Amino acid sequence: MKIGVKILPKNEVLDTQGRAVESTLKAHKKDVYQCRVGKYVQLEMGDLDEKSALSKAKEIAEFVLYNPLIESYELEVIKQ
Amino acid sequence: MKIGVKILPKNEVLDTQGRAVESTLKAHKKDVYQCRVGKYVQLEMGDLDEKSALSKAKEIAEFVLYNPLIESYELEVIKQ
Amino acid sequence: MKAKVGIVRFLGTNCDRDVYQAVADIDLRPEWLWFEDQFDPKEFSGFILPGGFSYGDYLRCGALAAKAPVMKSIHEAAGKGYPVLGICNGFQILCEAGLLPGALVRNEKRKFIDRWVELKPETQTKWSSKARAVIRLPIAHGEGRYYAEEADLQKLWDGDQVWMTYRENPNGSLQNIAGVTNKNKNVCGLMPHPERAMHEWMGGSDGRVIMESLLG
Amino acid sequence: MMSELDAKLKKYRLSRDEYRRMEELLGRAPQGVEWALFSALWSEHCSYKSSKVHLRKFAFKSPRVLQSMGENAGVIDLGQGEKVAFKMESHNHPSFIEPYQGAATGVGGILRDIFTMGARPIALANYLCFGEPSAPRMSALVDGVVAGIAGYGNCVGVPTITGQTEFHSSYNNNILVNALAVGLFAGDDPVVTSQAKGSGNLVVYVGAKTGRDGVHGASMASESFDEDSESKRPTVQIGDPFYEKLLIESCLEVMKRDLVVAIQDMGAAGLTSSSFEMAAKGGVGFRIHLDRVPLRDSTVGPEEILLSESQERMLLICEPSKFDAVKEVFHHWGLDAQALGEVWDGPEIELYWRGDLICKIDPRLLTDNAPVYERPYHPWTPKNKKAKLSAPELNLPEILSSIEGTSRRWIYEQYDQRVGAKTVRDCEDSVAVVRLPSGRGLGLVLGARPHVMRVDAQIGGYDAAFYPALELAAKGFQPLALTDCLNFGNPEKPEIMSEFVAAVEALAKASKTLDAPVISGNVSFYNETMGQNITSTPATGMVGLRDEVLKIPRSHFTIAGDNVYLLRLPGVELLGDQMGRSQGFTGDLDVNKVTQFIATVKDLALTDSVHATRVCGKFGLAYALYRMCTDTLGVNVGSDMDWTKEKLYEVIFVGTDALEGSLQKAASTIGAECLKLGSVQEKTFVLGKRSFDLAQLHQSYRNGWRMHFGQLA
Numbered sequence A, B: 001m002k003i004g005v006k007i008l009p010k011n012e013v014l015d016t017q018g019r020a021v022e023s024t025l026k027a028h029k030k031d032v033y034q035c036r037v038g039k040y041v042q043l044e045m046g047d048l049d050e051k052s053a054l055s056k057a058k059e060i061a062e063f064v065l066y067n068p069l070i071e072s073y074e075l076e077v078i079k080q
Numbered sequence C: 001m002k003a004k005v006g007i008v009r010f011l012g013t014n015c016d017r018d019v020y021q022a023v024a025d026i027d028l029r030p031e032w033l034w035f036e037d038q039f040d041p042k043e044f045s046g047f048i049l050p051g052g053f054s055y056g057d058y059l060r061c062g063a064l065a066a067k068a069p070v071m072k073s074i075h076e077a078a079g080k081g082y083p084v085l086g087i088c089n090g091f092q093i094l095c096e097a098g099l100l101p102g103a104l105v106r107n108e109k110r111k112f113i114d115r116w117v118e119l120k121p122e123t124q125t126k127w128s129s130k131a132r133a134v135i136r137l138p139i140a141h142g143e144g145r146y147y148a149e150e151a152d153l154q155k156l157w158d159g160d161q162v163w164m165t166y167r168e169n170p171n172g173s174l175q176n177i178a179g180v181t182n183k184n185k186n187v188c189g190l191m192p193h194p195e196r197a198m199h200e201w202m203g204g205s206d207g208r209v210i211m212e213s214l215l216g
Numbered sequence D: 001m002m003s004e005l006d007a008k009l010k011k012y013r014l015s016r017d018e019y020r021r022m023e024e025l026l027g028r029a030p031q032g033v034e035w036a037l038f039s040a041l042w043s044e045h046c047s048y049k050s051s052k053v054h055l056r057k058f059a060f061k062s063p064r065v066l067q068s069m070g071e072n073a074g075v076i077d078l079g080q081g082e083k084v085a086f087k088m089e090s091h092n093h094p095s096f097i098e099p100y101q102g103a104a105t106g107v108g109g110i111l112r113d114i115f116t117m118g119a120r121p122i123a124l125a126n127y128l129c130f131g132e133p134s135a136p137r138m139s140a141l142v143d144g145v146v147a148g149i150a151g152y153g154n155c156v157g158v159p160t161i162t163g164q165t166e167f168h169s170s171y172n173n174n175i176l177v178n179a180l181a182v183g184l185f186a187g188d189d190p191v192v193t194s195q196a197k198g199s200g201n202l203v204v205y206v207g208a209k210t211g212r213d214g215v216h217g218a219s220m221a222s223e224s225f226d227e228d229s230e231s232k233r234p235t236v237q238i239g240d241p242f243y244e245k246l247l248i249e250s251c252l253e254v255m256k257r258d259l260v261v262a263i264q265d266m267g268a269a270g271l272t273s274s275s276f277e278m279a280a281k282g283g284v285g286f287r288i289h290l291d292r293v294p295l296r297d298s299t300v301g302p303e304e305i306l307l308s309e310s311q312e313r314m315l316l317i318c319e320p321s322k323f324d325a326v327k328e329v330f331h332h333w334g335l336d337a338q339a340l341g342e343v344w345d346g347p348e349i350e351l352y353w354r355g356d357l358i359c360k361i362d363p364r365l366l367t368d369n370a371p372v373y374e375r376p377y378h379p380w381t382p383k384n385k386k387a388k389l390s391a392p393e394l395n396l397p398e399i400l401s402s403i404e405g406t407s408r409r410w411i412y413e414q415y416d417q418r419v420g421a422k423t424v425r426d427c428e429d430s431v432a433v434v435r436l437p438s439g440r441g442l443g444l445v446l447g448a449r450p451h452v453m454r455v456d457a458q459i460g461g462y463d464a465a466f467y468p469a470l471e472l473a474a475k476g477f478q479p480l481a482l483t484d485c486l487n488f489g490n491p492e493k494p495e496i497m498s499e500f501v502a503a504v505e506a507l508a509k510a511s512k513t514l515d516a517p518v519i520s521g522n523v524s525f526y527n528e529t530m531g532q533n534i535t536s537t538p539a540t541g542m543v544g545l546r547d548e549v550l551k552i553p554r555s556h557f558t559i560a561g562d563n564v565y566l567l568r569l570p571g572v573e574l575l576g577d578q579m580g581r582s583q584g585f586t587g588d589l590d591v592n593k594v595t596q597f598i599a600t601v602k603d604l605a606l607t608d609s610v611h612a613t614r615v616c617g618k619f620g621l622a623y624a625l626y627r628m629c630t631d632t633l634g635v636n637v638g639s640d641m642d643w644t645k646e647k648l649y650e651v652i653f654v655g656t657d658a659l660e661g662s663l664q665k666a667a668s669t670i671g672a673e674c675l676k677l678g679s680v681q682e683k684t685f686v687l688g689k690r691s692f693d694l695a696q697l698h699q700s701y702r703n704g705w706r707m708h709f710g711q712l713a
């Protein structure tokens, strides 16, 4: 079972990368309204059912993968 | 319309961050089989339908977001 | 007998030997503390978490190191009022470990910056009893931009917890913050590197102001 | 039948002659993995087959040299118990394909060459040649290469203290990325070699697991780029500076504790080159079980294991009784050590895969018996020698904002220049200096100036040693030794080979007269893309020594009122093709005179009356004077001079009145000229009849980079 952890910076003050991408896109006439750049972590959990995989992933995310002061996260189950 | 771009190091390419996170998790008895660390980009595309949003996101991803030599990516439509 | 100063080494820490030398230079006794071990703070007069890419700065600077077993002892020492200093990556680790408020995020221009900067000490701490009006130290970081939510920033100023500010902001730090301290002023974090400014031949010796505060 | 052979030869990048030689040496046709072994070890990159006969010209005896060419890095003795190892290496092709990882792994590779000798890396430098800023991909290449060097060096914790960055259209499709590293042996640190010894000793693999990274990389690097290079791409090698840091600490520890017999990094051609070279040097054989190699991906097969260039791996030989201690050290640093097999009397290397012997071969067939070529070349005849050069108009603001002339701060601000706490002078200075434990200064400068090479390969070759030696001398350092990285085009073309031979012979002669031997180096041929060859670029790195570090002359003006002098050796005058000027030179270069000039400059630079010095270089005197200005201090030169031509050689001295006498005396002794140019003044930049606004000049110099690379700055 694979779980994806999507992590995004909380507010735009922090997202210098997102802003840089926005301005590159603008310079090349590929504007978007907003671009946010964060992290994607894929956890291969082995033989767990969906529920236990999600709960273990949540534990891991909160243990170390994200910093609540500056980031928010979301989990997803990855279908093969 | 929001599109998410999930970017991960290609399978055959060494993932330096994933390797370090994996061993930290192991040291804390939170083992996973594998951990890959990449980027997550969220594009706010405005008033586009799903199909055009996806095709514009694809163009953007290939233009600037990912490095085809070492990374692969996937798009997702983000439901509000 | 000279007082022992504990210097914490994580995997990847790369300013460890420099801090060791700086402590020896002011005639104190540096002693290594390994990330997997714990220790009794009583044997030490202070602790330093050196700078430099623990765990490659992977995931988030300082995040992986903050979970190491040695941090339990650092927490304990901090709680008991021992002087604890985090330099650069050490500062990031202290923030990630919750020992100091705020976070250090990527520089505004997204590039690593190596440069000498001028700093203004804003308050006295256990690490700056002899501080002057302005000190000059080198910075070397890619993620040194101090961030805290607005209300928390106000609390920092109100609580006299802003330790040092940049005279000219190099990295986009909120309110020019270069270093902060905890309420007790025994735990301090600083982005610039005092250990790289210990002698005239290094280009300046203002780093002594900070290291020598351990001499009491 | 024949075409099958041809296909095989093409795949393994071997020639028909080489095939015949393989048959002869083996007494039969090559089979199985032997193809891969020959392909890797007989590649230009590993075998130096086109350069070997000429590299011998560098050899001369010097009591200072402890290790020289043939080992992973050269080592010199500095006296007082201190020794340094240093070496320079190219990573041109990989950096053009993937600039960040290419440059990063270049830094990682050169560091391994240093610490594998037992030296702790203390400094890095990089020599970069890029194309025109407007060339396709160029700004991304610049951005990626610099970020890669910074990313690796900063994280691994070795300061980057100097560098050189050149721009020219000849590099548009073939950039150069050369990295240099210096390592220090302090106290009784042993110098460890790669010579395997001792039947029954273990062959041990340490570091990262093996993947398919860079398979066939060595033979790729030995080929010109063509349009289908794109499709031949192997898996990109990813560097992990964090892992390298752990390797440095653990390897130094096992060497210091005398737990290993020999050690070598797995660089180009990975396990193959390390094991075959170690065995051949020691005159022993190995038995290696390839299936014991730790893999990142279980589908990697024996041939790929042999050729993989996965980063951050080392091979070491240890006595069986010490293996547990070795394992413990690596384990402490979070790494694994895995025994692959053992040393035996040999002389063959036996390779096993899942119990079967798949190859048994004498390693010397692949190393000592690699082909050697005398590629055709012509004796050197100068093409650009002129009777007279007319000086171009001085347009200083234009020069200062040109890509050749503008500030490199954007680059070096991204490098940690001070980690290690030894840096005395950093990238801002023309000579970088680290302080040795004895309190003495070790100076480091890079040399080779492509614009001089384009004027004349022979003068350029001399200059590749003399210019850095003079820069060291101007700061009071005794030049000690050189490393080089010879970047050239296709050696099968006689005009390229002629430049190679001319430059190598000139460099060898200059190094001999300076008594500064070339102790290590690297050759990078085939820097040719679609028929276009790069400027022949024999990059060098030179180290020098000085007794103390507090009185080193500055590179900029320090005190208003100081006198400004010029010490000039008559000889060669030169104009480079920068900014579209036509090029050429006049006069002859007298090797002995230049050497004497350098020695004199060094003695003068040690006198107390000297406050600042600078060697004049690109763009001539006016540019050099500008580069000495600070925000507040400039210079007033009374009379008009030749502002734009380059003279080989001249040095600006700045200091008190007392300086004049010693300069005059020295000048007359060695047949040089000494001119008093003027004096240091606040906020002034006056050259004869012209007066410039210093603040505006600073703007040109500082904003130039942004003009050319707007999106980066």
Ligand SMILES: Nc1ncnc2c1ncn2[C@@H]1O[C@H](COP(=O)(O)OP(=O)(O)O)[C@@H](O)[C@H]1O
Binding pocket: D126, D127, D128, D160, D161, D162, D163, D164, D165, D405, D408, D409, D411, D412, D415, D426, D427, D428, D429, D430, D431, D617
């Ligand atoms: N790639 C680089 N890495 C580090 N430092 C560099 C690099 N390129 C240039 N520099 C630094 O920039 C400064 C200016 O370079 P250059 O124009 O060649 O002047 P100089 O004549 O002083 O060497 C030098 O001191 C050099 O150390």
Ligand SMILES: [Mg+2]
Binding pocket: D163, D164, D430
């Ligand atoms: Mg230079």
